[in-house]
Amino acid sequence: MPIDPTGVVLITLVGAGYAATRYRSAAKARQAARIARKSLLGMLPTFAAVFGLVGLFQVFVPASLVERWLGAAAGPSSLLVGAVLGSVAAGPPAAAFPIAGSLLGAGAWMAAVAAFIVSWVLVGVVSLPFEGRVFGWRYALMRNGTCFLFAMVIGLGMGWLL
Amino acid sequence: MKGQTESLQPRRLTQIVGFLRREGLVVVVAGLYLWAFVADRHSALRALATGGRVFLSVVLIIVAVFGILGLFQVWVDKKKVAARLGERAGVGTVVLSAAFGTVLVGPVYVVFPLLKAVREHGARWAVVTAILAAWAVKIPMVPLEVEFLGWRFALVRTVLTFAGAVVMGLLVERMMIWWSPDPRQIQISAEGVGAAEEPRG
Numbered sequence: 001m002p003i004d005p006t007g008v009v010l011i012t013l014v015g016a017g018y019a020a021t022r023y024r025s026a027a028k029a030r031q032a033a034r035i036a037r038k039s040l041l042g043m044l045p046t047f048a049a050v051f052g053l054v055g056l057f058q059v060f061v062p063a064s065l066v067e068r069w070l071g072a073a074a075g076p077s078s079l080l081v082g083a084v085l086g087s088v089a090a091g092p093p094a095a096a097f098p099i100a101g102s103l104l105g106a107g108a109w110m111a112a113v114a115a116f117i118v119s120w121v122l123v124g125v126v127s128l129p130f131e132g133r134v135f136g137w138r139y140a141l142m143r144n145g146t147c148f149l150f151a152m153v154i155g156l157g158m159g160w161l162l
Numbered sequence: 163m164k165g166q167t168e169s170l171q172p173r174r175l176t177q178i179v180g181f182l183r184r185e186g187l188v189v190v191v192a193g194l195y196l197w198a199f200v201a202d203r204h205s206a207l208r209a210l211a212t213g214g215r216v217f218l219s220v221v222l223i224i225v226a227v228f229g230i231l232g233l234f235q236v237w238v239d240k241k242k243v244a245a246r247l248g249e250r251a252g253v254g255t256v257v258l259s260a261a262f263g264t265v266l267v268g269p270v271y272v273v274f275p276l277l278k279a280v281r282e283h284g285a286r287w288a289v290v291t292a293i294l295a296a297w298a299v300k301i302p303m304v305p306l307e308v309e310f311l312g313w314r315f316a317l318v319r320t321v322l323t324f325a326g327a328v329v330m331g332l333l334v335e336r337m338m339i340w341w342s343p344d345p346r347q348i349q350i351s352a353e354g355v356g357a358a359e360e361p362r363g
Contacts, residue, residue, distance in 0.1 A: 007222025036232030055213025101310030
């Protein structure tokens with residue numbers, strides 16, 4: 001198992017951040033560490049599921065399928081597919097990146113992948129009832145609708161820029 | 163049996179939403195593996211090994227990302243910022259809101275009620291929407307995005323999402339005013355902002 005240098009550098013930096021926080025306030029550093037540990041442990045099942053999904057994806061989903069639905073050749077419809085996939089997917093944002101990476105690796109268009117990530121985070125079909133209850137239905141529908149369109153616009157911008 | 167009768171109370175609802183958001187994926191993936199093992203044991207094992215390998219290659223980054231998350235939580239005083247965003251109105255505040263959104267961390271059932279409080283402090287819809295939209299930027303998650311999608315992808319997506327958050331905030335606010343059954347809302351934002359949105363790129 002090769003050790004990833006990015007991870008080592010990052011861990012070192014974060015460690016330094018904690019050391020600095022500890023220097024300023026030991027209680028704050030302890031609290032930060034507790035929050036980090038708690039949210040990491042809470043997300044462990046999800047991460048297991050996500051990487052399980054990445055494995056399934058790479059073995060069972062043929063690249064041709066991804067290319068047909070999400071490839072650059074599919075054009076605008078791939079943007080729509082990406083945004084719809086992202087909207088119905090329910091999961092924490094951190095989980096979107098490994099899956100998006102698999103899609104990109106299988107030949108999906110960068111714009112569609114960007115639309116997928118943005119709508120994953122911004123458009124929540126699962127959390128829509130909750131949002132409607134907190135802010136009112138009118139706002140929830142308008143915000144999710146606008147964000148859905150924006151996911152595609154941002155995707156388009158990505159495809160154009162990169 | 164406590165809480166059984168108040169099935170529509172927000173707390174109960176947040177629990178359901180929280181559970182679906184967190185564990186729905188686990189249920190689906192476990193089901194898929196079950197199916198895969200029945201259909202093709204060899205391929206299923208290969209999938210499991212592939213997933214495990216990818217996970218091991220990024221496990222340090224994941225731990226670091228959550229470390230950053232913890233630091234953000236203690237250094238960014240959510241309540242203080244929230245009170246501040248309710249004070250003034252103007253495009254500058256909307257930009258500030260978007261900036262706040264990028265460092266905001268927490269699950270949807272914590273963030274929504276927080277923003278509800280921001281709104282009740284007198285914040286414009288544009289402020290609430292910009293925070294929610296910029297929430298998709300995920301500064302603490304950038305290392306993860308770079309690892310899986312490359313730094314160019316991460317950089318451009320971050321910049322575009324941030325700019326989009328400001329525009330989206332103003333746009334949604336405009337729509338709220340147009341379709342408002344309550345004329346008092348018009349007072350909250352008097353300034354007209356570009357409703358015709360140009361696709362950016």
